[in-house]
Amino acid sequence: MRAFTHRTARKFALAGAVTAAGLLLAACGTEDGAGGMDHGGASASVTVSPSTTAPGAGAEAGAPGAFNDADVMFAQMMIPHHEQALEMAELAAGRAEDPEVKKLVAAIEQAQDPEIRKMRAWLKGWGRPESADGHGAGHGMSGMMSDQDMKDLAAARGKAFDRKFAELMIAHHDGAVTMAKDEQKNGRNATARKLADDVVRTQSAEVAQLRKVLDRL
Numbered sequence: 001m002r003a004f005t006h007r008t009a010r011k012f013a014l015a016g017a018v019t020a021a022g023l024l025l026a027a028c029g030t031e032d033g034a035g036g037m038d039h040g041g042a043s044a045s046v047t048v049s050p051s052t053t054a055p056g057a058g059a060e061a062g063a064p065g066a067f068n069d070a071d072v073m074f075a076q077m078m079i080p081h082h083e084q085a086l087e088m089a090e091l092a093a094g095r096a097e098d099p100e101v102k103k104l105v106a107a108i109e110q111a112q113d114p115e116i117r118k119m120r121a122w123l124k125g126w127g128r129p130e131s132a133d134g135h136g137a138g139h140g141m142s143g144m145m146s147d148q149d150m151k152d153l154a155a156a157r158g159k160a161f162d163r164k165f166a167e168l169m170i171a172h173h174d175g176a177v178t179m180a181k182d183e184q185k186n187g188r189n190a191t192a193r194k195l196a197d198d199v200v201r202t203q204s205a206e207v208a209q210l211r212k213v214l215d216r217l
Contacts, residue, residue, distance in 0.1 A: 104206055174207065180199035
């Protein structure tokens, strides 16, 4: 009888230990689960809607916080838009004559090259391709020059170049401002919207300068 009682007591003791261990593990699991959102960091994007990603995504790329499809499209379209502006600016070397045109060319290069690098970093941090179709953007965006426009600009020299450059860059900047205003209206990411603010402000001012250049050429 004592042997039976001893075995029974051991069974109950073992069952109690297992139950306690299970409760402890469950408690630990609850604590980990509660903090899991923070542990994900930039690499663990949590989708809160089909077009919005929760805060934390893109943090390593300098664009922390939530972002949506408008932010992604803004970066994907503005990168090739800026790249073409830089191509136009590069043509000024040995062709531009007007000092103010040369000054504006330098300002465009100084501003837009770093912005391209920023936007590429955002897209990488967001886990999105550099272009929506993966093959680069064409000339369908607002303000983009055609191949013929670029050839005509490259063929011009002196005042003819200055005039052509001003005309084309006004149209190009107007297109960028339109895209930036769309981002201001529809974007969600604070960093992307800040860049859109910068584009609207700086390129609108440059358009005003370019119009004055045209008036006196």
